[in-house]
Amino acid sequence: MFTGLIETLGTVQSLTQEGVGRQLVASAPMFAGQLALGESVAVNGACLTVVETHRDWCRFEIGPETLVRTNLGALRVEDRVNLERSLRLGDRVGGHLVQGHVDGVGKITRKEKDGEWVMLGVSCPPELTTQMIPKGSIAVDGISLTLMDVARDGFTVMLIPHTLVNTTLGFKQPGDAVNLETDQLAKYVKKYLDALKLP
Numbered sequence: 001m002f003t004g005l006i007e008t009l010g011t012v013q014s015l016t017q018e019g020v021g022r023q024l025v026a027s028a029p030m031f032a033g034q035l036a037l038g039e040s041v042a043v044n045g046a047c048l049t050v051v052e053t054h055r056d057w058c059r060f061e062i063g064p065e066t067l068v069r070t071n072l073g074a075l076r077v078e079d080r081v082n083l084e085r086s087l088r089l090g091d092r093v094g095g096h097l098v099q100g101h102v103d104g105v106g107k108i109t110r111k112e113k114d115g116e117w118v119m120l121g122v123s124c125p126p127e128l129t130t131q132m133i134p135k136g137s138i139a140v141d142g143i144s145l146t147l148m149d150v151a152r153d154g155f156t157v158m159l160i161p162h163t164l165v166n167t168t169l170g171f172k173q174p175g176d177a178v179n180l181e182t183d184q185l186a187k188y189v190k191k192y193l194d195a196l197k198l199p
Helices: 064-069 161-166 184-196
Strands: 008-018 021-027 040-043 046-053 057-062 080-085 104-114 117-123 137-140 143-151 154-159 177-182
Touching: 008 057, 021 064, 040 057, 104 154, 137 154, 177 184
Parallel strands: none
Antiparallel strands: 008 021, 008 080, 021 057, 040 046, 040 080, 046 057, 104 117, 104 177, 117 154, 137 143, 137 177, 143 154
């Protein structure tokens, strides 16, 4: 479980094919040295397990399902990734509860500057927007954000200067893919309501 508050930006140092999976080494000085083997880390919002760690880098194994269902399969060396360690019991939840289970991949459709802030538009499958409401929460590349407007096939969020400087959304552009995870509570509510419609 995570909060959607990104701790640091890592840099993809190497990607190695391993059977149907892939090994990812991310450079993250200071951050990597705090990790333990077997620890969970959200990488662009996808929960991965640390299989090796060093003072300046950490290594993860990415399974075939994750490669297909997230934007991690399209990563290249030198790409930047959002990193967040898992939540500890007793920690403050500054964002919202994020599982690290990506529901789908969206695409940035627009990025409009408004002073120091940026309005970001994202398109996504309609089955995801049925789990969103204005002022609700959404994790975009693992970043906890507040939904502004929700349409049938997409949504908008507003990015503050801090988010622009410290996460991948500061440099991603229209056409780029982003991992999406809807709010956990919304999933339970939708499943319950869908069950009520059954004959």
